[in-house]
Amino acid sequence: MSEPTFKMTPMFEHYMSIKADYPDALLFYRMGDFYELFFSDAEVAARELQITLTSRSRDVQNPIPMCGVPWHAVDAYVAQLVDKGYHIAICDQIEDPKTAKGLVKRAVTCVKTPGTVLDDANLNTKSHNYLGALCPGADSEGGGFAWVDVSTGQWSGVDFKRQAELWQWVQKMAPRELLVPEGLQPPPRTLLEGVRLVRQPVSLFDLKRATERVLTAQGVREAGALGLAGHNEIMRACGALLAYLTQTQMRDPEHLKPFQRLDLSRRLMVDEVTERNLEIFTRLNGRKGKGTLRHVLDDTMTPMGGRLLEDMLRHPWREASPITRIQDAVAWFYDDDGRRAALREALKSVYDMERLSTRISLNQGSPRDFIALRNSLAALPQVQAALSDSSVASILQRPDQDGDATQIGGAAVEAPRAVADILKTWDAMEDCTALLQSALVDSPPPVITDGGLFKSGYNAELDRLLDLAEHGEQKLQAMLAEEQTTTGIAKLKLGYNRVFGYYFEVTRAAHSGTVPYHFIRRQSLANAERFTTEALKSLEEELLSASDKRKSLEYSLFQDLRQHMAQQRERITHMAQLIANLDYWQSLAQVGRINSWCRPELTADANLNIREGRHPVVEAMLGRANFVPNDFRLEDKRRLCLLTGPNMAGKSTVLRQVAIICLLAQMGSMVPATSAKLGLVDRLFSRVGASDNLAQGQSTFMVEMMETARILRQATRRSLIILDEIGRGTSTYDGVALAWAMVEDLAKRAQAELRTLFATHYHELTALEGRVDGVFTMNIAISEYSGDILFLHKLVPGPADRSYGVEVARLAGVPGPVVQRARAILANLERGRDVARKAVVSAVCLPGLDLPETKVKETDDLPYLQAAPPRADHPVVELLRDMQPEELSPLDALKTLMEWKKLWGGSSAGLSAQPSGSQNDAGEEENRG
Incomplete structure (x- = not known):
């Protein structure tokens, strides 16, 4: 922002000094009942908020751009700007304008940024809002990444x-x-969608200072207590987070929970590419909601349960013990519809206890936040009762071993270990509920300075002030009646004016004698006298100050209440976590029950055995009656499945549903199948779909190869990989060669334990079945009738005979002449494939093509694979072999030649070789083997 050229007033000098400390933020400067913005800030805000841009200066030649918003509506405007990525510095008046001498003191009280917002207007209820910090390693290799909600x-x-x-x-x-x-700088080709880089001084990442900040904030003496001993880069990133929060919130972030380093050795790794390809959180078009796995799974009733579901979808467990613990709890709710329904009903009254507690702890909670918290705490007894078989609270008497019973109202009921542990540490928080119920009215005003927050009976002095404010007129009339009786002046009147305040008026006609001694003369009129009394003056002072005193007292009482509830944060967050777990379990049970899912069995081996598996998202979209389930098995000698079949048959659906079933199982969820026996997976990889990144110069094929390269580098022996149409973005022979080599590599990795599903249109690859250990073929069945094809969506053993690409094009609505021409060209290409292949293959044989049998030539690196067995002889060859030329007359020989010409002669185009560089960008070119 350029320096103004005019002579600045004290107000503008103060504004400029504050703005200098926050050059990257829009400064909302409080002036009376408005927040004002000036100079370039005003121009930006007026444009983004669509409000009027005015001018402050009277100088027509150099106007000062200005705009403003009312102070009581500022949150809505700030929310819009934060959503658009702006930083907002809120500069408030920090002293009472009534008592201020000269310029009212102002200071920035907080800086609102996209990663630090607390208002519901900027937050997705069931999703986290993360602020992250990345610290590279000292040798520029590796580093640490920390994030905070x-x-x-x-x-x-x-x-x-x-x-x-x-x-x-x-x-x-x-x-x-x-x-x-x-x-x-981020590495090349790193696409940070929706992530705003905030560059900070290197000193903010200093290890010593960062360690001091973290240990102080967490109240511990050593890094080991937080699991950060030896993790210096994470410590430095955490220190940067704390420093940034202190700068923006203008206070120490004391509300943070104990830091928990994410132990990846205990979690199923699902990278962001796999999340996108499996459509876990967003569809392939980038949209959320219907059509995603989360949408199918999310039947949670509370924001905490929804966020826990998000966490578990991002990094499920890979250890059997925590998975089994969740499965037991889910099965408990799954089997008891009444208990689950009662719990869901009780959870309807529970609001976002975590975020409510945070706002209250940071002194940003509104009166309505307290009402929401009160209602949530009041629902805890109903939640607890839903876990029992009676309407009373549970009394837990349970040893540590599994299988014992929970004592509830004198009756023994089997409860899973996870639920029993929750009941052990249950805190109904009746004291906080009672306090909030006795203190606050049911519908408080949105602003705490307006008063009207507390119920009568909560505070005696407040009751007295409320009585004065609400019944002042009655008290004045009662005093008037008393004076009329005491003095005997029946026509004594009560009046009020701004100069003298309240007074008693005695007209000369009504009373001509002396007035009582306690009357103090205030004013004489032509026909009346006005008096006051000590009692009237005292009541007047109380009445005039009652409203201000009441508001001041209510504000003080509210701050005391806020401080008390802030001290209960640990109890509130503990209960919020218990509620989140219960909500997560019942949601999985509810979804499993509605969709008839089963509980999977987890094993220590690397086998997969799924009976009548289904894709949960596709089934939800089509309806169960329209979805064809499939069986699928991976065993010791069947580790890599080559899946063939035409487009639209359902290859991608089968790939994804196997991966999703494994992911659901390791979340502790039921799975969409009749039965499932699954070996645990440590990493889940997916390469499906066609995409590009033109902005960074990456073609579809480049993106495909980069994602495939990541899989080949990072896959371990317990990983599960699904690959769809590898090699389709280049020429046919390049694609076949790459796909072939990848199949060989994946089949031989990790002592042949790596689990892979490989969908392809390259039928040449099916020749690997029986040649490479662990490779087997399956295809999606179709039915042909009168030239039409019917997709059966059924997974059957063996390779597909052909790809039916032309038929699929016809079904898609490609014009008839194009389809007919494609069929003719395809017939010619098929007749001429042997000639074409021989024309393009020289010294090294391309595996899978129909060439004469060759021997295997061993080298130090990799053997050339033997070519596929020769195909059956052409019918002409068989006829020639059986023919006896010496017995044919010239006429018979001519007739035979004419028949052969008619049957197999064709055109010269039928013998033309297919160009070796033909492109297969769409991934659907038919390769006949």
């Missing part, structure tokens, strides 16, 4: 030895803001 106080972090994986995790967690040291 300021609205809930939850924070965590991870570290990696390679920066590529570090940035992958940033893309996965997608913080609204990412703090990075000055000078640090």
